[in-house]
Amino acid sequence: MKTRVTLKNYLTLPEGFYTVAPNLVYIVRGNTRRFVFRYMLNGKRYDKAIGSVSKVDLTQAKNTAKEFLGKLAAGESLLKTKKEKLEEEYLKDDTPLFKRFADQTLEKIKDVKCWLNEKTYTNMVKYFDTYVYPVIGNKRIDEIKRMDVLAVLQPIWITKNETAQKIRTRLENILAYAVNDGYLEFNCALWKGNLDQYLPPPSKVRTVQHYTSMPFEELQEKIGLFLPTNNRTRQIIVFTILTACRVGETSGAKWSEFDFENNIWSIPPERRKDGKPYPHRVPLSRQALEVLKSIERTSEFVFAINGEEGSKYSLTTMFKRMTGTNATMHGFRSTFRDWAAENEINDSVAEKCLMHSAGNAVVQAYQRSDLLELRRPVMQAWADAVLALQPHGQLSEPV
The missing domain is CATH 1.10.443.10 (Intergrase catalytic core)
Incomplete structure (x- = not known):
């Protein structure tokens, strides 16, 4: 369940990324708390610093975000000063690689889904170590695209379809967190209307192997x-x-x-x-x-x-x-x-x-x-x- 950011709690929220309003993200990292305006332009994500909580409160941040949205709607460019560019680079440099983000998120999923069998978690970690991380582990989480997900799935979709389906489901779960944290605009591991346009349906490629029984x-x-x-x-x-x-x-x-x-x-x-x-x-x-x-x-x-x-x-x-x-x-x-x-x-x-x-x-x-x-x-x-x-x-x- 997403945490709602309010005037009563925003100064005490634990470390993390919080969506405050459209395009407005609240980032808590260590002892720093800052507001960031995130927007897409020509298919690329930009982060424009609004300020830390020592200079800008929640209400001011919301108003600034509305102002920026108005400028974008009017076709104006959100020009950056040299200081703002440095701040943007700082934010980008701290964006985690997919492997680190996925490792942390798999832990969250295990707790949220209440997996009773520890092997469910260890097997998924093994799948990611074998099939996912060698392909996209070193990419930044905010750079993951549909082509990256396909690069993971296509080599095993026909030959190891059951494993590939499990991996796709977990990728969808992980990237859902990335969307909620503001790293991505779209969950590119979704099946319907997305990957189903590039991969054959599991029912057409999956061969059910029954256990050999003895008369x-x-x-x-x-x-x-x-x-x-x-x-x-x-x-x-x-x-x-x-x-x-x-x-x-x-x-x-x-x-x-x-x-x-x-x-x-x-x-x-x-x-x-x-x-x-x-x-x-x-x-x-x-x-x-x-x-x-x-x-x-x-x-x-x-x-x-x-x-x-x-x-x-x-x-x-x-x-x-x-x-x-x-x-x-x-x-x-x-x-x-x-x-x-x-x-x-x-x-x-x-x-x-x-x-x-x-x-x-x-x-x-x-x-x-x-x-x-x-x-x-x-x-x-x-x-x-x-x-x-x-x-x-x-x-x-x-x-």
Whole structure:
């Protein structure tokens, strides 16, 4: 929300750039507070100093700005004295480079948007370091044009469209701040009526890559490769399959999230992909509990490696190597969904098992239950089916 500059607060506002009135900017930098009249002439931005607060108050600055606007409207030139030219150069020299402005603004966006996952921020910083800063990082923020944004996006728009779209969205966010701070007159990262005239629509170039899933019958055969569950890799792979959860949900699991009295695992909001502000409850089958009971508690993390949270990124690679297939860990969620459909599991129940929202907005508004007790027999039936080819349908031989 933009801060309104008033007679009561303009002498105490924190450091920053504030739009006071049309073309009138109030700049607070360190111990200096000054009014500047900004205007465009022949496509170029000019800054004309009005004065510091020690010489000009807010009312006088507004009146001066109106006077300057009148002169421009009448076609008069706002002639600069030598002192004014030096002042203009001083203001320009202090204009930040795009990289510095973007770094600071990404921090603001993270706080304003309330990003719950720190990786959202770190990934965006990585994207900017790789694709944006090498192209326009050393340009002044007030010099950024549409051609600069296109120079960033065009090389990756076709080959890495999903990444390019994320970058464009963040560029639009950042340049919106630049417009509000008076550096730019127009947000040149906007899509509609701007970049859409130069780049093909995402729907025409983006290829949706679905995760490779394993047919259910093959899963029944391959699951034996991970039994007994006597190491961390086997434990997390089997547990993830039996719970039909995402690897990112299981890799960060903590012992404190498990209610062994009621056989429930509560995945906290910060690991929910759907962003819901409450835990997602997973009913645990006998076999999933058996995996947990086979793990020695050496850390707060269930699947800890050297006391730290296990990595989710290497599991698919290891799974492919161990099974000799191209199936991914995430693909087992599709395998579960296909199995549920073939066994006539209620759609709403099946979707709740996958932490998906079922039905349209009206249905979701009325269906607030997580259907936990309806999901219990489904998850048990899933575990029994997955292990049906194993001796006694268990993870190991009974003692």
